[in-house]
Amino acid sequence: MNNPTNSKNPADVVVIGAGIVGLAHAALAVGRGLTVTVIERDDRAVGASIRNFGHCCITAQSGELYDLAQSSRGHWLYFAERAGFWASEAGALVVARNDVELQVLRELAGRREAGQVTVLRAEETTAQLRTAQGTPDPAILGGAMLRDDLRVDPRTTVGKLAAWLQEQGVDFLWRTSAVGFDDGAVHTNRGTVYGRRTIVCVGHDVDYLFPSVSKEHIVERCTLQMSRAAQPAGLTLGPAVLTATSMLRYDAFTEMPSAIELSRTVDSGLQAIGANVMFTQHPDGSLILGDSHTYQHTAAPFLSENTTDLINAEIGALLGMPLEITERWQGIYASSPNGPLLVKEVQPGVTAVSVTSGVGMTVSFGLAERTLNSLFESVHSHRGSS
Ligand SMILES: Cc1cc2nc3c(=O)[nH]c(=O)nc-3n(C[C@H](O)[C@H](O)[C@H](O)COP(=O)(O)OP(=O)(O)OC[C@H]3O[C@@H](n4cnc5c(N)ncnc54)[C@H](O)[C@@H]3O)c2cc1C
CATH class of the missing domain: 3.50.50.60 (FAD/NAD(P)-binding domain)
Known part of the structure; x- marks a missing residue:
């Protein structure tokens, strides 16, 4: 028109x-x-x-x-x-690789209604991350299933x-x-x-x-680096997968008493890029990997290879196999x-x-x-x- x-x-x-x-x-x-x-x-x-x-x-x-x-x-x-x-009611899986991370998940489970946050043993966690080519990170101590996520x-x-x-x-x-x-x-x-x-x-x-x-509301642009990887052979994931860096970013985790210890135990390189290392599986099997956070009024358009490498290496380490990256992009959202x-x-x-x-x-x-x-x-x- x-x-x-x-x-x-x-x-x-x-x-x-x-x-x-x-x-x-x-x-x-x-x-x-x-x-x-x-x-x-x-x-x-x-x-x-x-x-x-x-x-x-x-x-x-x-x-x-x-x-x-x-x-x-x-x-x-x-x-x-x-x-x-x-739309899938598959929930989210949070992976814990040390006692502090596991304790934060236990504390959250204790505060929520029964069944909403289920703490998992190491075998139950790694079973969801198994591929035909790799063995999930042996450091995985356990995790939690967040039932209500979509x-x-x-x-x-x-x-x-x-x-x-x-x-x-x-x-x-x-x-x-x-x-x-x-x-x-x-x-x-x-x-x-x-x-x-x-x-x-x-x-x-x-x-x-x-x-x-x-x-007045101090609106800025948050820029995030994202990538997509080919489906790792044999991986069929229901839930979104979150890691300790995610626990630093969402209030339900940061409000837990043990969360204060997370900034000491989470990798400092990942913290420096504002990482929330997580991934989801697309209906076609490919993985959406991310992300980093940078805050500016006007978004710089450039993607840093170092940032992408850090995030993708972390996810590769979790799955125990290298990932084949097929796309990269920048996302922007409003932040304040x-x-x-x-x-x-x-x-x-x-x-x-x-x-x-x-x-x-x-x-x-x-x-x-x-x-x-x-x-x-x-x-x-x-x-x-x-
Ligand atoms: C990489 C990344 C990862 C994220 N991960 C998550 C996640 O896991 N979970 C979650 O909940 N959220 C996540 N978010 C945040 C979420 O995506 C955003 O908060 C949400 O999409 C914002 O929706 P929106 O409709 O406000 O903005 P947008 O999707 O940006 O839509 C705004 C629309 O307005 C249009 N527009 C702008 N100006 C005008 C104009 N003057 N006239 C007409 N049209 C105009 C634009 O073209 C655009 O289509 C993520 C965001 C990014 C970038």
Whole structure:
């Protein structure tokens, strides 16, 4: 559409951004019987939502994020079934290679309801990491299974969800950039789109549209190095696999009494690159490997071979075999030392919603439900399956 105008028939909700946060808002809004228009500057989403692990890291969250993550879970499964994207309730496996790591996992298991975090013996942990070519790291002492975590395929999920939403009547304006807002109107580079409420879900690019709000929340760009490896022969993984570096990054672990010891025991080279060494298996068998973290206002585009090598060597050591790398890429998400969520009515009728930490897949639907409850309190909501 060259010059979109719906002035005679404004949408109930205009969503800017077709990443997972925007689509979660669109999906739950249309489920409430609202009319929805989504505006996306590219011809498909290619941002953070397709560059990640596809790991809904529910169990390792704490406080508000834990509640949002648990509330997202049912919606993820509900929309996977309806929109036909792949989602697995395979949980996550956390590997422990020393007593401190194992103790952190035991402490977490002790704080959660029975069955949510199950501490595993060494054999139970290594059994999940066995390939035809290698023997998993003999240093593995045990691990834990995080029952509630989900996995989706990040490369296909948002595309399938958008296509299904289109079938449900959501109007998508692709290759259209939002450039300015009035109450009831979104100005784009192709004309004006009208709606009762506008929800701006542009991830880390929120500073381009709302510089002062972003400055106040101290929004930065976190850049991450990722790669993909060919399927190690014989490896069929259900869960996402996390390591001790992950325990340094998620609050459910860092809040444990023994977590204070982790920074002493985790490899200093990995800590220096802000590593969260973890991997997931794509439905085609290949592995998504990552990641590192660098924080800047403007993201430098260069990938460091040293960083990639450190992460991939660590995962190779865990599996006991070298990995054949087939792709590398950079991911970027919004981050803030101020807090994990930026949700703010930036001007009358316009709400900005950015997840300012690396958990946007995990909390997307719960966050969308909360936003819509606050904007449209009286309108009925569908419930997800749990
Ligand atoms: C490498 C990596 C690994 C990660 N791992 C995980 C993980 O394991 N679990 C987890 O929960 N989260 C993870 N995350 C975080 C998660 O991916 C993000 O928090 C989430 O995808 C953010 O979704 P979004 O929709 O806000 O942003 P995006 O997916 O970036 O989408 C924003 C969209 O807005 C569009 N847009 C921007 N400006 C405009 C404009 N002016 N007009 C129109 N459209 C515009 C963009 O084109 C884009 O499509 C990871 C992120 C990365 C990068």
